[in-house]
Amino acid sequence: METLSNLESFVRSAESSSFSAAARRLALTPAAVSRNVAQLERNLGVRLFQRSTRGLKLTEAGERFLATVGAGLDTIQGAIADLTTRAGQPAGSLKLNAPHRFGCEYLLPLMPAFIERYPAVQPDWHFDNRQVDLIKGGFDAAVGGGFELRPGLVARELAPLHVVVVATRQFLRGRPLPATPADLREFDSVAMRSVFSGRVIERTLRHASGRSELAETRVRMTVNDPEAVLRGVLMHLGIGLLAMPDVVDRLESGALVRVLPDWHQDLGAISLYFTSQKLLPAKTRALVDFVTEQFRAQGLAQRFSAA
Template identity: 60%
Template sequence: METLANLESFVRSAETGSFSAAARRLALTPAAVSRNVAMLERNLGVRLFHRSTRKLTLTEAGERFLSAIGGTLDTLQAAIADVATDAEQPAGVLKVSLPPTFGVTHVLPLLPGFLARHPLIRPEWHFENRPVDLIAEGYDAAIGGGFELASGVVARPLAPAHIVAVASPAYMAGRTPPVDPTGLAALQGIVMRSVQTGRVRQWTMRDVAGAELPATLPESIVVNDPAAMREAALLGLGVALLAVPDVLPHLERGNLLRLVPRWYADAGAISLYYASRAQLPAKTRVFVDALLELFRRERLAERFAGSLG
């Protein structure tokens, strides 16, 4: 049986959004309130709060637990029994942020089999080109790069984020392929202007020997979305520098050609982000496992490596 001290610490912390404010109401120290809540989470086997230096917010399990708590000890214990099933049975809303093209092309096909195995999970997937704040925005997981690692957030690299030069066979018909990245300047460029900075992104490409050369494309066509760049390249409008996952199916089908195939730009890593491994909800744990299995089965890390030519 849970102690009322643990339960009261949870309820007051949820009401005030702060261990310190809850401590004042309960005539305890903030450390004691935090310890009581941590003990409750450990006993239930689920995380009840998202913690950051700025904010204390309820997880989905925490919200359900709070709403189930009534005025009697019997009601409290029934709520404990209900929420503790999360530790064994994956259930609830699975909120995930994914890059649009990567998510639709490579991750969305997971859903039929995933939902067949875990029918109580309800996906809420946001396809967006931005680093999200997992804790403040209530995401269970996110895929991408450039995320700020707040306290308690885990980053698990999945594959390299390599940028390659592509064009359609129709565009390259009758043109001499460049021998290195500097030759791209002689072709029409499809480039992207950053929404955040207002600048066109410039890349430096490298080869496996470590040599580096600038890949400067003329600003023949300017867009603000990688998917639009890819579609413009497929239409034969010029050369685009794009991440391998965004163009891999078209390269494998021959709809796009890779130019200067020994060269690539390194944009870091594609990573999976989620909250601390401690009391990881079952719904998040099975999603992480399914994604890692996908990358292993499809050899995506190897196929996404522009360094392999």
């Protein structure tokens, strides 16, 4: 009978195509994971992976074996996680990812109350505006918008992700206000450059009536970070197209105003992403429930809506 550690090392290595990524997720060394897989291969008498400097690739036998044991391993671990949850308080290091400004503005302020409620959990935050691979990166959860839901991942929606056009009153003073996105071509802008393609991100805005139109501006300056867009707009360099969480406090204070208030871009939802609920550790479940509860109590979904 194979040990659970051998099977788990195989399944997690297959999911991430890497012994190192599997080791981070299992809190083992890459050498230990490799030994577990090698022992499993010896016991079965078949090679499960083709190994190369570029990573791991399942053999035909490995693919068949993964299809057979993967679901069973999830069931066993789910039962273990359930017993652990019931046996005591959530505990351990909780590795999390979030966009920099959103995380600092809306998630970090929740941590004192979270830590007070779950003193045995140690949040380990990583701030990055790019999408991360939860499994390869060894993350327990991530917060963001527009993430691709890969197999084995689920999401808990927190708030809408709406992009709006903003500017300072000083910048707009003396200028005729635009009536449609096409009129924005007469305005300088601080534009956002994609960290992936290097191109300026194009925004298609939608009117409350349902009509859509491309927002074209005179690009005065480009940056690759939304915080930098905000700073440039506040310095009266031009208009900016930013997500509501990045500007809602400035809109409420009057430091910024919405341009084209009946138009916005809908990018879906800001969500908490985590691995399959069957395998959800108590610490991750605690975070998901706590953050969802706090967003609801603070009315952040309504506050972030541009509709």
